[in-house]
Amino acid sequence: METRWAHQLRAVGLRVTRPRLSVLSVLADRPHADADTIVTGARELHPSLSPQAVYGVLKALVAQGLARRIEPAGAPALFELRVGDNHHHLVCRSCGAVADVDCAVGAAPCLVPSGTAGFVVDEAEVVFWGFCPDCQLDGQGRAPAEPRQMSEHQISEHQMSEHHISEHQIRGGAIA
Amino acid sequence: METRWAHQLRAVGLRVTRPRLSVLSVLADRPHADADTIVTGARELHPSLSPQAVYGVLKALVAQGLARRIEPAGAPALFELRVGDNHHHLVCRSCGAVADVDCAVGAAPCLVPSGTAGFVVDEAEVVFWGFCPDCQLDGQGRAPAEPRQMSEHQISEHQMSEHHISEHQIRGGAIA
DNA sequence: CGTCTTGATTTGACTGATTCAAGACAGCGG
DNA sequence: CCGCTGTCTTGAATCAGTCAAATCAAGACG
Numbered sequence: 001m002e003t004r005w006a007h008q009l010r011a012v013g014l015r016v017t018r019p020r021l022s023v024l025s026v027l028a029d030r031p032h033a034d035a036d037t038i039v040t041g042a043r044e045l046h047p048s049l050s051p052q053a054v055y056g057v058l059k060a061l062v063a064q065g066l067a068r069r070i071e072p073a074g075a076p077a078l079f080e081l082r083v084g085d086n087h088h089h090l091v092c093r094s095c096g097a098v099a100d101v102d103c104a105v106g107a108a109p110c111l112v113p114s115g116t117a118g119f120v121v122d123e124a125e126v127v128f129w130g131f132c133p134d135c136q137l138d139g140q141g142r143a144p145a146e147p148r149q150m151s152e153h154q155i156s157e158h159q160m161s162e163h164h165i166s167e168h169q170i171r172g173g174a175i176a
Numbered sequence: 177m178e179t180r181w182a183h184q185l186r187a188v189g190l191r192v193t194r195p196r197l198s199v200l201s202v203l204a205d206r207p208h209a210d211a212d213t214i215v216t217g218a219r220e221l222h223p224s225l226s227p228q229a230v231y232g233v234l235k236a237l238v239a240q241g242l243a244r245r246i247e248p249a250g251a252p253a254l255f256e257l258r259v260g261d262n263h264h265h266l267v268c269r270s271c272g273a274v275a276d277v278d279c280a281v282g283a284a285p286c287l288v289p290s291g292t293a294g295f296v297v298d299e300a301e302v303v304f305w306g307f308c309p310d311c312q313l314d315g316q317g318r319a320p321a322e323p324r325q326m327s328e329h330q331i332s333e334h335q336m337s338e339h340h341i342s343e344h345q346i347r348g349g350a351i352a
Numbered sequence: 353c354g355t356c357t358t359g360a361t362t363t364g365a366c367t368g369a370t371t372c373a374a375g376a377c378a379g380c381g382g
Numbered sequence: 383c384c385g386c387t388g389t390c391t392t393g394a395a396t397c398a399g400t401c402a403a404a405t406c407a408a409g410a411c412g
Contacts, residue, residue, distance in 0.1 A: 069249075070249075071247075071249035071250065073245075073246075073247035073253075073301075074247065077249075090292060090293060090295045090297065092295065099292075099293040099295065101292070101293075116266060116275075116277070116304075116306075117266060117275040117277075117308075117309075118308065118309035118312075119266045119268065119275065119304070119306045119307065119308050119309070120306045120307045120312055121266065121304045121305070121306035122305060122306050122307075123304070123305040123306070124302060124303070124304050124305075125249075125302070125303045125304075125305065126300060126301070126302050126303075127300070127301045127303075128292075128295070128297045128299070128300050128301075129297070129298060129299040129300075129301065130292075130295045130296045130297035130298050130299070131295065131296045131298075132293075132294065132295050133293075133294035133295070136294075136296055
Protein backbone atom coordinates (compact mmCIF):
# COMPACT_ATOMS: atom_id res chain seq x y z
CA MET A 1 0.00 0.00 0.00
CA GLU A 2 1.14 3.38 -0.80
CA THR A 3 1.87 4.90 2.58
CA ARG A 4 -1.23 7.06 2.95
CA TRP A 5 1.10 10.07 3.19
CA ALA A 6 1.78 9.74 -0.50
CA HIS A 7 -1.89 10.25 -1.21
CA GLN A 8 -2.05 13.33 0.95
CA LEU A 9 0.96 14.84 -0.75
CA ARG A 10 -0.42 14.24 -4.21
CA ALA A 11 -3.80 15.53 -3.13
CA VAL A 12 -2.35 18.97 -2.52
CA GLY A 13 -0.15 18.92 -5.61
CA LEU A 14 3.18 18.04 -4.03
CA ARG A 15 5.53 15.43 -5.39
CA VAL A 16 6.05 12.32 -3.34
CA THR A 17 9.68 12.26 -2.24
CA ARG A 18 11.67 10.37 0.32
CA PRO A 19 12.48 13.43 2.47
CA ARG A 20 8.82 14.38 2.64
CA LEU A 21 7.67 10.91 3.58
CA SER A 22 10.39 10.75 6.24
CA VAL A 23 9.37 14.05 7.76
CA LEU A 24 5.70 13.10 7.76
CA SER A 25 6.54 9.84 9.42
CA VAL A 26 8.46 11.55 12.20
CA LEU A 27 5.67 14.06 12.74
CA ALA A 28 3.17 11.24 13.03
CA ASP A 29 5.25 9.75 15.84
CA ARG A 30 6.00 12.97 17.69
CA PRO A 31 3.13 15.39 17.43
CA HIS A 32 5.08 18.47 18.51
CA ALA A 33 8.60 18.15 17.20
CA ASP A 34 11.00 21.00 16.56
CA ALA A 35 13.04 21.22 13.37
CA ASP A 36 16.09 19.65 14.95
CA THR A 37 14.18 16.70 16.34
CA ILE A 38 12.65 16.13 12.94
CA VAL A 39 16.04 16.17 11.23
CA THR A 40 17.39 13.63 13.69
CA GLY A 41 14.34 11.42 13.46
CA ALA A 42 14.02 11.58 9.71
CA ARG A 43 17.64 10.57 9.26
CA GLU A 44 16.76 7.12 10.53
CA LEU A 45 14.73 6.71 7.37
CA HIS A 46 16.88 8.81 5.09
CA PRO A 47 20.43 9.22 6.47
CA SER A 48 21.63 11.79 3.97
CA LEU A 49 18.85 14.22 4.80
CA SER A 50 20.02 17.78 5.39
CA PRO A 51 18.54 20.31 7.78
CA GLN A 52 17.76 22.65 4.93
CA ALA A 53 15.81 19.94 3.19
CA VAL A 54 13.72 19.55 6.32
CA TYR A 55 13.08 23.27 6.50
CA GLY A 56 12.04 23.19 2.86
CA VAL A 57 9.75 20.23 3.39
CA LEU A 58 8.17 21.81 6.45
CA LYS A 59 7.59 25.07 4.65
CA ALA A 60 5.88 23.21 1.81
CA LEU A 61 3.74 21.15 4.19
CA VAL A 62 2.67 24.22 6.12
CA ALA A 63 1.94 26.16 2.93
CA GLN A 64 -0.29 23.34 1.69
CA GLY A 65 -2.04 22.95 5.00
CA LEU A 66 -0.73 19.48 5.77
CA ALA A 67 1.12 20.71 8.82
CA ARG A 68 0.86 23.56 11.25
CA ARG A 69 3.66 25.60 12.71
CA ILE A 70 3.46 26.73 16.30
CA GLU A 71 5.96 29.06 17.92
CA PRO A 72 5.84 29.20 21.70
CA ALA A 73 7.66 32.29 22.96
CA GLY A 74 11.29 31.59 23.70
CA ALA A 75 11.43 28.20 22.05
CA PRO A 76 12.23 27.03 18.54
CA ALA A 77 9.25 26.45 16.27
CA LEU A 78 7.30 23.20 16.59
CA PHE A 79 5.35 21.38 13.93
CA GLU A 80 2.26 19.22 14.09
CA LEU A 81 0.10 17.33 11.63
CA ARG A 82 -3.17 17.93 13.41
CA VAL A 83 -4.70 20.64 11.28
CA GLY A 84 -8.16 21.78 10.33
CA ASP A 85 -9.73 21.24 13.70
CA ASN A 86 -8.89 24.28 15.72
CA HIS A 87 -7.17 23.39 18.93
CA HIS A 88 -4.83 25.17 21.29
CA HIS A 89 -1.75 24.27 23.28
CA LEU A 90 -0.52 23.76 26.79
CA VAL A 91 3.17 24.56 27.16
CA CYS A 92 5.33 23.60 30.12
CA ARG A 93 7.40 26.54 31.37
CA SER A 94 10.04 24.17 32.62
CA CYS A 95 10.69 21.47 30.04
CA GLY A 96 8.82 22.85 27.07
CA ALA A 97 6.55 19.85 26.70
CA VAL A 98 3.45 20.60 24.65
CA ALA A 99 -0.01 19.08 24.83
CA ASP A 100 -3.06 19.72 22.71
CA VAL A 101 -6.31 21.01 24.14
CA ASP A 102 -9.65 21.51 22.57
CA CYS A 103 -11.41 24.70 23.50
CA ALA A 104 -13.92 24.16 26.27
CA VAL A 105 -16.57 26.28 24.62
CA GLY A 106 -18.05 25.63 21.21
CA ALA A 107 -18.44 29.21 20.08
CA ALA A 108 -15.96 31.15 22.13
CA PRO A 109 -17.34 34.45 23.32
CA CYS A 110 -14.11 35.72 24.78
CA LEU A 111 -12.21 35.02 21.62
CA VAL A 112 -13.97 37.88 19.96
CA PRO A 113 -12.07 40.91 21.12
CA SER A 114 -14.09 43.71 22.66
CA GLY A 115 -12.70 46.25 20.23
CA THR A 116 -10.72 45.52 17.10
CA ALA A 117 -9.27 48.93 16.33
CA GLY A 118 -10.37 48.36 12.76
CA PHE A 119 -8.53 45.07 12.40
CA VAL A 120 -10.13 42.27 10.42
CA VAL A 121 -9.51 39.25 12.61
CA ASP A 122 -9.32 35.81 11.01
CA GLU A 123 -7.73 33.66 13.67
CA ALA A 124 -7.41 33.47 17.42
CA GLU A 125 -4.45 31.64 18.88
CA VAL A 126 -4.34 30.57 22.49
CA VAL A 127 -1.39 29.32 24.51
CA PHE A 128 -1.75 28.06 28.06
CA TRP A 129 1.39 28.33 30.15
CA GLY A 130 2.03 26.14 33.16
CA PHE A 131 3.89 23.09 34.37
CA CYS A 132 3.58 19.56 33.12
CA PRO A 133 3.09 16.61 35.50
CA ASP A 134 6.79 15.68 35.44
CA CYS A 135 8.01 19.18 36.27
CA GLN A 136 5.50 19.62 39.09
CA LEU A 137 7.22 16.83 41.00
CA ASP A 138 10.73 18.20 41.26
CA GLY A 139 11.28 21.92 41.75
CA GLN A 140 7.55 22.54 42.14
CA GLY A 141 6.99 25.79 40.37
CA ARG A 142 10.49 26.66 39.26
CA ALA A 143 13.63 24.55 39.08
CA PRO A 144 13.50 22.90 35.69
CA ALA A 145 13.86 19.15 35.66
CA GLU A 146 15.72 19.33 32.38
CA PRO A 147 15.28 22.74 30.86
CA ARG A 148 14.53 22.91 27.14
CA GLN A 149 14.82 19.23 26.48
CA MET A 150 11.57 18.64 24.78
CA SER A 151 12.45 15.81 22.50
CA GLU A 152 11.37 12.50 23.97
CA HIS A 153 9.06 12.80 26.89
CA GLN A 154 6.46 14.82 25.14
CA ILE A 155 2.92 14.60 26.24
CA SER A 156 0.12 14.62 23.78
CA GLU A 157 -3.07 12.90 24.64
CA HIS A 158 -5.25 14.43 22.01
CA GLN A 159 -8.46 13.75 23.80
CA MET A 160 -8.34 13.83 27.56
CA SER A 161 -10.95 13.28 30.16
CA GLU A 162 -12.74 16.26 31.63
CA HIS A 163 -10.98 17.58 34.70
CA HIS A 164 -12.45 19.94 37.21
CA ILE A 165 -11.59 23.59 37.01
CA SER A 166 -10.87 23.63 40.72
CA GLU A 167 -7.82 21.53 40.03
CA HIS A 168 -6.11 24.35 38.23
CA GLN A 169 -4.37 27.21 39.90
CA ILE A 170 -5.33 30.20 37.84
CA ARG A 171 -3.10 33.12 38.73
CA GLY A 172 -5.07 36.20 39.62
CA GLY A 173 -5.32 38.57 36.72
CA ALA A 174 -3.49 36.29 34.36
CA ILE A 175 -6.71 35.28 32.71
CA ALA A 176 -9.01 38.10 31.79
CA MET B 177 10.22 66.71 39.32
CA GLU B 178 11.87 63.39 39.25
CA THR B 179 10.57 61.84 36.05
CA ARG B 180 8.06 59.45 37.63
CA TRP B 181 10.01 56.59 36.01
CA ALA B 182 12.71 57.13 38.57
CA HIS B 183 10.24 56.37 41.32
CA GLN B 184 9.06 53.22 39.63
CA LEU B 185 12.60 52.00 39.18
CA ARG B 186 13.50 52.62 42.79
CA ALA B 187 10.25 51.07 43.92
CA VAL B 188 11.35 47.69 42.53
CA GLY B 189 14.92 48.06 43.73
CA LEU B 190 16.58 49.09 40.49
CA ARG B 191 19.05 51.92 40.20
CA VAL B 192 18.01 54.97 38.26
CA THR B 193 20.26 55.24 35.22
CA ARG B 194 20.19 57.17 31.99
CA PRO B 195 19.80 54.09 29.75
CA ARG B 196 16.83 52.89 31.79
CA LEU B 197 15.08 56.22 31.74
CA SER B 198 15.66 56.46 27.99
CA VAL B 199 14.21 53.02 27.36
CA LEU B 200 11.20 53.72 29.54
CA SER B 201 10.61 56.97 27.74
CA VAL B 202 10.65 55.28 24.33
CA LEU B 203 8.34 52.56 25.57
CA ALA B 204 5.90 55.16 26.82
CA ASP B 205 5.77 56.68 23.33
CA ARG B 206 5.55 53.47 21.36
CA PRO B 207 3.62 50.87 23.28
CA HIS B 208 4.78 47.87 21.22
CA ALA B 209 8.35 48.47 20.17
CA ASP B 210 10.90 45.83 19.27
CA ALA B 211 14.43 45.90 20.64
CA ASP B 212 15.81 47.58 17.56
CA THR B 213 13.22 50.35 17.58
CA ILE B 214 13.94 50.95 21.24
CA VAL B 215 17.67 51.23 20.60
CA THR B 216 17.09 53.75 17.83
CA GLY B 217 14.60 55.74 19.84
CA ALA B 218 16.58 55.72 23.04
CA ARG B 219 19.66 57.01 21.25
CA GLU B 220 17.91 60.32 20.76
CA LEU B 221 18.13 60.75 24.50
CA HIS B 222 21.37 58.89 25.04
CA PRO B 223 23.42 58.65 21.83
CA SER B 224 26.08 56.29 23.12
CA LEU B 225 23.57 53.61 24.09
CA SER B 226 24.49 50.13 22.93
CA PRO B 227 22.06 47.40 21.85
CA GLN B 228 23.32 45.13 24.59
CA ALA B 229 22.56 47.76 27.18
CA VAL B 230 19.00 47.87 25.89
CA TYR B 231 18.71 44.09 26.11
CA GLY B 232 20.00 44.29 29.64
CA VAL B 233 17.60 47.05 30.59
CA LEU B 234 14.66 45.25 29.05
CA LYS B 235 15.53 42.02 30.81
CA ALA B 236 15.69 43.87 34.12
CA LEU B 237 12.39 45.67 33.50
CA VAL B 238 10.64 42.46 32.56
CA ALA B 239 12.11 40.61 35.53
CA GLN B 240 10.83 43.31 37.89
CA GLY B 241 7.43 43.44 36.26
CA LEU B 242 7.73 46.98 34.91
CA ALA B 243 7.50 45.75 31.34
CA ARG B 244 6.06 42.80 29.52
CA ARG B 245 7.60 40.90 26.66
CA ILE B 246 5.42 39.59 23.87
CA GLU B 247 6.66 37.39 21.05
CA PRO B 248 4.34 37.13 18.09
CA ALA B 249 5.27 34.14 15.93
CA GLY B 250 7.70 35.06 13.20
CA ALA B 251 8.55 38.50 14.52
CA PRO B 252 11.18 39.80 16.91
CA ALA B 253 10.05 40.28 20.51
CA LEU B 254 8.07 43.37 21.41
CA PHE B 255 7.92 45.17 24.73
CA GLU B 256 5.18 47.10 26.43
CA LEU B 257 4.74 48.93 29.71
CA ARG B 258 1.12 48.04 30.21
CA VAL B 259 1.36 45.29 32.78
CA GLY B 260 -0.77 43.94 35.55
CA ASP B 261 -4.06 44.22 33.77
CA ASN B 262 -4.34 41.18 31.60
CA HIS B 263 -4.94 42.11 28.02
CA HIS B 264 -4.32 40.42 24.71
CA HIS B 265 -3.10 41.48 21.28
CA LEU B 266 -4.19 41.96 17.73
CA VAL B 267 -1.38 41.41 15.25
CA CYS B 268 -1.44 42.40 11.59
CA ARG B 269 -0.29 39.56 9.32
CA SER B 270 0.93 42.07 6.81
CA CYS B 271 2.79 44.87 8.54
CA GLY B 272 3.13 43.49 12.05
CA ALA B 273 1.27 46.34 13.72
CA VAL B 274 0.03 45.45 17.17
CA ALA B 275 -2.98 46.72 19.08
CA ASP B 276 -4.14 45.93 22.58
CA VAL B 277 -7.49 44.37 23.32
CA ASP B 278 -9.22 43.70 26.55
CA CYS B 279 -10.91 40.36 26.78
CA ALA B 280 -14.60 40.65 26.07
CA VAL B 281 -15.60 38.40 28.93
CA GLY B 282 -14.74 39.01 32.55
CA ALA B 283 -14.15 35.45 33.60
CA ALA B 284 -13.28 33.69 30.42
CA PRO B 285 -14.89 30.28 30.16
CA CYS B 286 -13.02 29.18 27.08
CA LEU B 287 -9.69 30.05 28.59
CA VAL B 288 -9.99 27.11 30.88
CA PRO B 289 -8.96 24.20 28.72
CA SER B 290 -11.29 21.24 28.58
CA GLY B 291 -8.59 18.85 29.68
CA THR B 292 -5.19 19.76 31.01
CA ALA B 293 -3.32 16.47 30.66
CA GLY B 294 -2.15 17.02 34.21
CA PHE B 295 -0.67 20.44 33.54
CA VAL B 296 -1.00 23.15 36.17
CA VAL B 297 -1.99 26.18 34.13
CA ASP B 298 -1.13 29.65 35.41
CA GLU B 299 -1.55 31.86 32.39
CA ALA B 300 -3.50 32.00 29.17
CA GLU B 301 -2.10 34.01 26.30
CA VAL B 302 -4.24 35.03 23.35
CA VAL B 303 -3.15 36.43 20.00
CA PHE B 304 -5.62 37.54 17.37
CA TRP B 305 -4.31 37.44 13.81
CA GLY B 306 -5.70 39.56 11.03
CA PHE B 307 -5.13 42.70 9.01
CA CYS B 308 -4.92 46.24 10.27
CA PRO B 309 -6.90 49.06 8.66
CA ASP B 310 -3.94 50.23 6.56
CA CYS B 311 -3.20 46.81 5.11
CA GLN B 312 -6.83 46.10 4.30
CA LEU B 313 -6.75 48.91 1.74
CA ASP B 314 -3.99 47.74 -0.55
CA GLY B 315 -3.53 44.07 -1.30
CA GLN B 316 -6.70 43.20 0.57
CA GLY B 317 -5.98 39.92 2.27
CA ARG B 318 -2.40 39.30 1.20
CA ALA B 319 0.11 41.61 -0.47
CA PRO B 320 1.93 43.37 2.34
CA ALA B 321 1.98 47.14 2.18
CA GLU B 322 5.42 47.18 3.72
CA PRO B 323 6.22 43.82 5.23
CA ARG B 324 7.81 43.85 8.70
CA GLN B 325 8.12 47.55 9.08
CA MET B 326 6.43 47.97 12.37
CA SER B 327 8.29 50.94 13.71
CA GLU B 328 6.35 54.12 13.13
CA HIS B 329 2.78 53.53 12.15
CA GLN B 330 1.90 51.41 15.08
CA ILE B 331 -1.63 51.33 16.26
CA SER B 332 -2.45 51.23 19.90
CA GLU B 333 -5.65 52.69 21.12
CA HIS B 334 -5.76 51.10 24.50
CA GLN B 335 -9.43 51.54 24.93
CA MET B 336 -11.46 51.38 21.79
CA SER B 337 -15.14 51.70 21.16
CA GLU B 338 -17.27 48.61 21.01
CA HIS B 339 -17.57 47.28 17.50
CA HIS B 340 -20.08 44.76 16.31
CA ILE B 341 -19.06 41.17 15.96
CA SER B 342 -20.66 41.02 12.55
CA GLU B 343 -17.91 43.32 11.32
CA HIS B 344 -15.31 40.66 11.80
CA GLN B 345 -14.74 37.84 9.42
CA ILE B 346 -14.14 34.87 11.63
CA ARG B 347 -12.66 32.07 9.57
CA GLY B 348 -14.62 28.88 9.93
CA GLY B 349 -12.98 26.55 12.40
CA ALA B 350 -10.23 28.97 13.26
CA ILE B 351 -11.88 29.78 16.53
CA ALA B 352 -12.99 26.80 18.54
C1' DC C 353 31.98 66.40 50.03
C1' DG C 354 35.06 62.32 48.90
C1' DT C 355 35.46 57.20 48.95
C1' DC C 356 33.91 52.68 48.30
C1' DT C 357 30.96 48.81 47.00
C1' DT C 358 28.22 46.80 43.91
C1' DG C 359 25.29 46.86 40.28
C1' DA C 360 25.01 48.66 35.41
C1' DT C 361 26.92 49.48 30.96
C1' DT C 362 30.25 48.87 27.25
C1' DT C 363 32.70 46.27 24.00
C1' DG C 364 33.25 42.52 21.18
C1' DA C 365 32.82 37.86 20.16
C1' DC C 366 29.57 34.09 19.85
C1' DT C 367 25.44 30.87 19.57
C1' DG C 368 21.34 28.83 17.59
C1' DA C 369 17.48 29.01 14.56
C1' DT C 370 16.33 29.90 10.15
C1' DT C 371 16.94 31.49 5.36
C1' DC C 372 19.15 32.34 0.75
C1' DA C 373 21.46 30.82 -3.63
C1' DA C 374 23.38 27.81 -7.18
C1' DG C 375 23.86 23.61 -9.00
C1' DA C 376 22.84 18.48 -8.98
C1' DC C 377 19.12 15.38 -8.89
C1' DA C 378 14.75 12.87 -9.28
C1' DG C 379 9.32 12.61 -9.73
C1' DC C 380 6.14 11.84 -12.93
C1' DG C 381 3.57 13.25 -17.24
C1' DG C 382 3.98 12.17 -21.87
C1' DC D 383 12.28 5.87 -21.60
C1' DC D 384 12.91 11.27 -21.88
C1' DG D 385 12.69 15.56 -20.42
C1' DC D 386 10.63 19.30 -17.82
C1' DT D 387 10.21 21.19 -13.55
C1' DG D 388 10.03 21.05 -8.90
C1' DT D 389 13.01 19.29 -5.09
C1' DC D 390 17.09 18.35 -2.65
C1' DT D 391 22.08 19.18 -1.58
C1' DT D 392 25.80 21.92 -0.27
C1' DG D 393 27.66 25.85 1.60
C1' DA D 394 27.34 30.43 3.10
C1' DA D 395 24.80 34.19 5.24
C1' DT D 396 21.46 36.63 8.24
C1' DC D 397 19.13 37.90 12.28
C1' DA D 398 17.77 38.09 17.07
C1' DG D 399 19.52 37.45 21.14
C1' DT D 400 23.19 35.96 24.62
C1' DC D 401 27.73 35.60 27.19
C1' DA D 402 31.91 37.26 29.41
C1' DA D 403 35.41 40.42 30.74
C1' DA D 404 36.57 45.06 31.64
C1' DT D 405 35.04 49.76 32.60
C1' DC D 406 31.99 52.96 34.76
C1' DA D 407 28.76 55.25 37.85
C1' DA D 408 24.62 55.18 41.44
C1' DG D 409 24.02 55.88 45.84
C1' DA D 410 25.31 54.31 50.85
C1' DC D 411 28.56 55.62 54.18
C1' DG D 412 31.61 58.38 56.78
